[in-house]
Amino acid sequence: MSNTTTERPTKDLAPKPDSGGTASSEFVLRLRSRMQQLMALASLVVLVIIFGLINPLFLTPNNLSDILLSTVVIGLLALGATFVIITGGIDLSVGTGMSLTSVMVGVTLTYLGLPLAVGVLAGVLAGAVMGLVNGLLVSYLRIPSFIATLAMMMVAQGLALVISGTKPIYFNETPGFSNLALGKSIPGLIIPNAVFIFFIAAVIAGVILSKTLIGRYTYSIGSNEQATALSGINVRRWKMWIYTLAGSFTGLAGVIIASRLNSAQPGQGAGYELQAIAAVVIGGTSLQGGKGSIAGTVIGALIMSVLTSGLRIINVPQEWQSVAIGCVILLAVYVDMLRRKDTSEGK
Amino acid sequence: MSNTTTERPTKDLAPKPDSGGTASSEFVLRLRSRMQQLMALASLVVLVIIFGLINPLFLTPNNLSDILLSTVVIGLLALGATFVIITGGIDLSVGTGMSLTSVMVGVTLTYLGLPLAVGVLAGVLAGAVMGLVNGLLVSYLRIPSFIATLAMMMVAQGLALVISGTKPIYFNETPGFSNLALGKSIPGLIIPNAVFIFFIAAVIAGVILSKTLIGRYTYSIGSNEQATALSGINVRRWKMWIYTLAGSFTGLAGVIIASRLNSAQPGQGAGYELQAIAAVVIGGTSLQGGKGSIAGTVIGALIMSVLTSGLRIINVPQEWQSVAIGCVILLAVYVDMLRRKDTSEGK
Amino acid sequence: MENLLLEVDGVNKSFPGVRALADMQLTVRHGEVLALVGENGAGKSTLMKLLSGIYAPDSGSFRFDGSNVDITGPKIAQELGISIIHQEFNLMQDLTVAQNIYIGREPMLGPFINDAALNRQASALFEKIGVNLDPAQKVGELTVARQQMVEIAKALSFDAKLLILDEPTAALNDSEVATLHAIIRRFITDETAAIYISHRMDELKAISDRITVIRDGEYVDTLDTEQTTMPEVISRMVGRKVAAQIQMKPVPKLGEVRLSVRDLSTKALLKDVGFDLRRGEILGFAGLMGAGRTEVARAIVGADRISAGTITLDGAGVKISNPATAAELGIGYLSEDRKHLGLMLEADISQNIMLSTLGKLNKFGFMQDKMLNYIAGEQIQRLRIKTPSMHQAAKNLSGGNQQKIVIAKWLVKDCDVLIFDEPTRGIDVGAKEEIYDLLDELAASGKSIIMISSELPEVLRMSHRIAVMSEGRITGFLERHEATQEKIMDLATRSNRGAVSV
Amino acid sequence: ESTAPAGDANADSGEKPYVAVVSKGFQHQFWQSVKAGAERAGEEFGVEVTFEGPDTEKDVAQQIEMLTTALSKNPDAIGFAALDSQAATPALEEAKSRNIPVIAFDSGVDSDIPIATAATDNKGAAAIAAEHMAELIGGKGKVAIVAHDQTSTSGKDRRDGFVEAIEQKYPDIEIVTVQYGGGDQLESANLAKTIINGNPDLKGIYGTNEGSAIGVVKAVEELGMKDKLTVVGFDSGKAQLDAIRSGVEAGAVTQSPVDIGYQTVKAAAQAIKGESVEKVIDTGAMWYDAKNIDDEEIAANLYE
């Protein structure tokens, strides 16, 4: 409590009794909210520099491009999870859900032989439907999101196995499909399409979150759901759509991983949800709801993949890698905490 | 607040000045809080009956005893997790943490050749230390519990591998050790010790939670951390101890699993945390903090193991098992919701 | 000087962008009740938070009972004998009343908490101070008013020398206020004193010995209650002369019936509630704590489920299943519980104000942020919300300013029927008048208003007609010309006489 | 600790050549034995070896990440055990285009890029288990399978090899259920007990890897059904060896994990030097039981 004192003010800013905001103090407040992202970005840069110093191979364009590529799947999952987490919920279904949507892509393209675009759409749609079901469970049946999405995680895992016949579905008949993720559309650049798709998805998510109605309601539901409802907003319906939106990012992740592996792997995905949530939280989004940003999530996802890849490239033995990742995550979040140092006791 | 409406005793609109709680209204309130557990218990009984009807072999004493035994490990982890969750936190480190503590038991008994009791103590203590670290991170460094325990999950996994030299440690030199879990101390009863240990641990946990200061502050911190701090309670210190307490249950789980497998398996445990949390939440403990009970957690853990075992014994194909578990969890929680039916827009 | 329990001298405290206290001073004598008054955001709560160890001062000194003290935490304050009832509740909703009161001081039986003794202790305390609470009930199940009683009981349970009450009566109605005053008087001895913060001027006269006025974080003056008049206090508060007595405007000619409620019942409390609300009418709702006024409002807007009853709007029957439907139909509800049901505390002011109107401010799916900020800025000016910026988090505002945000939220929404539940809770006298004028204006422009209030003078001042509730029923309607405090109290204390129909 | 050679190290640049081995797993003893074999060959042939593998044998994507990172380290050769050969194609093609030789191991890589494969024929190995199971239970009755994975190649092959062998040759044997315990001992023990409880007339259970087999052994021990059930396992591990010695488990099929690792790195070292390597190195699988468990040929392939 006593640490409020550290929020010591600049004495010159005497309050105007009925101001609508002085320009300078407004600037301070905005700067502060940007700081958080700057800080996370700084952690990221520091990590890159450290790994680069230890092993210069880390900084080769090829490796950096690989790191970007390895960010894509967790990154896409994290984009969707950001929305859900800002509402104060949690989404555990993204990992196996991704696996289910990739199977749906497989069914569409390989089993049904439909055109590529239809397959992509099917994947995204499958994700959206899954999100919709999550949303219905959470908002209309009022099942806590942890339970609803945990159940969905199990159901998706089972369905992925059932639908695929417990074996991978390959995309050999759709030769263009693996180009979707791995092709290099921009001549001269070694960065594969998947990375661009991820960044475009991130920009879209960012715009939705900060500039549209559904984004605003995402924040306000997370800030105070009851107050939002009493302000005449149909919280249940919006929440349903927010989960649906989140699900479609999972769907996109399913499409990309299928394209990257040139196969739909029904058994994988478990465990990805924790990584995605970690990326979101490292990016400064609060699990209490109401706060967060897409930029933060992108940085968080990058931190995770830089870490994983960096530890491998500097040949840290595998058993020590997880120890190191754990410690660095703690450090990154702690530095962030230090900066934000506010009066509330963290949960 | 709004949900108070339906929970108000209709009769007691104008309580008498001499209140102190009329016997009858107190009784109603208590009954109501028991109801929740009764409801979960009812779900459990219904499940048992259904499985028994489909396959009578499910009800053989042997199978029932096996189900109890299979509840023990997740159940112990869930006991600890209950404390953390009631404070409004979450503990993701219980799974791999259990693995680390079982390795510590192995080091004590097999590598150092110390007596059995020391080994058991070492396991519980290792868990407590891990919990303490979690607690320090959460309360003094104010790292969100999700992140702190996620990091601990990774660190514990790595350390278990490092300390054990990435191989299992066997207890062949300590012949009594496997009796700890599997021996049958009560003549004539087929139920193994591990089950009794679990129930004793549950009773202890229950008493601590409902009758002692640490338990009271667990609820209080979960209800309103700031108000608790303003009431002059050293929230940080208590939170640290609560996590430590929770960790010691993880430690006990590590001892039991080591005894049951007669070996410490450094690679296992990942994924157990979600099962433990699921057991806690199915048992009616709220992830928002402030609410929950040990009895609920025990029932929740039993529901999980009855479900898993039941679906196997009635030969549901594995890929459908997870679908079915997901659906039953939903149903169990939904029924519980329906009963609690409040008018507010819930989370 | 002689006989001082507390001396505050030269205290400064600033927050980012806000100078909350500037060279503040204050003295409290043994055996007195010192009232502390000032406009919303004047710095009253901040000063009290310094005294109770929640904030640390930037500079300045505190002398308590003759020695210099450094109050570094709530525990230190408790040990010194300073006990505080905060403006905002600090209760653990999931714990029982007794558990809340004695947290940190539980009677033990070996290693175990002796809950029986705990409840006995609490019962004894309630008896001693004359409040009426069930020690074993969960606090979350209590009404706001009863929660306030818990806070009071908790503060009194310490053997405090100095009792600080920061707007303890904002959630109470007159009879409860009287109870509280009796409690305070019993508390005061030659050894003790109390600081009493309130915006209800009539109370100051009743309870205080001296009145300290502060303005914009600065000390203004201290007056003897006996020798001063309220208009004098008010003029020092706001720094200008205020009209002594506001003229009550005559009841205007009302329009046709807009909202008509019949036989409204809920499972919990309401029984056959029925009334009509006309265009341009302000219908006041009076009643004792728990009478069911809030519940009527919540039932109408669909926040609570109704078990029976019909609602007709502009002649057509409507089914309102949730507040969103209500809002679409043009019915808005301002909740009495701003912290839990009104505000997004972490979000900034403009987001809070615009929450109910966001749906109208998007073009091709994108939010019109310029427009949004413009409107929010207008409201901040109009209601004189004291803040360095519209991007300040709501939690950083003073209580009264927070209440203004909630009001602003419904002013921008432009509903035809507005239900205001305790709209002036925590708002200072000057601003109150402005809000009254605002409501009058709204009514004059054809809006229909239901105003629920526990302050009888406010109900009498504002309402064109008054509905009085008791135990979930409407026990009577009073036209403005016939309404008096006595008649209202009579109706409010009736029980089981059946509902009065419209 | 080994560090990767910086820069574009080659066999002739003076530094030790570097072989990156990406396996299918890491934590299990089986993979640790492969790792030991790989490291032994590394010492013998003077090459630097790193060894890593995904957390679970389902995580195809994680393995691909490991393979790409390995490529970033400019290895002189790569040892690779594919969880899914197709998924690895782009990375393998990159290796090919950079003239980095790839040696496949364990269940092999279904592609013509690897210049050599040191592998176990999992289906064949499972068939061996089936033969012995059939023989031990007298050619008829009910058996069950506790498998370690439903989707990975090794999991499927060891299940299918067993099932096919039984179906073709032993019409009187019924496989009542296949359940998957993820190779987790506790989980496998719990589910094996349920299978036994649900099928009182069960004759035998087959566990498809170390964790599964040990789980089955635990179940049989805990239920005291040592003499009533025939347990057949896969791989080794101390608990399994003990069970075979004590008679709880009839026997198991072992691969040659150490040899797999050894042969992989050996082939890699040869390829780096430009020597020719055998295209297929069969590392074999053999049955062992209480009788031959201490034979030199067998014991060399068992790990504790």
Ligand SMILES: Nc1ncnc2c1ncn2[C@@H]1O[C@H](COP(=O)(O)OP(=O)(O)OP(=O)(O)O)[C@@H](O)[C@H]1O
């Ligand atoms: N934590 C904080 N951060 C920033 N500003 C704050 C904070 N707490 C209070 N303030 C500001 O300090 C000033 C004084 O607030 P305070 O709560 O003391 O007012 P008050 O006199 O109690 O008003 P009210 O009658 O409305 O309760 C206000 O302008 C308020 O916005």
Ligand SMILES: Nc1ncnc2c1ncn2[C@@H]1O[C@H](COP(=O)(O)OP(=O)(O)OP(=O)(O)O)[C@@H](O)[C@H]1O
């Ligand atoms: N005796 C009581 N015990 C517990 N809850 C009560 C009691 N009386 C009323 N309540 C509940 O408290 C809430 C507030 O009561 P209500 O809104 O009906 O009263 P009110 O007339 O607005 O009075 P106030 O807001 O001053 O308490 C309602 O939801 C009601 O169900």
Ligand SMILES: [Mg+2]
């Ligand atoms: Mg105040």
Ligand SMILES: [Mg+2]
């Ligand atoms: Mg009310």
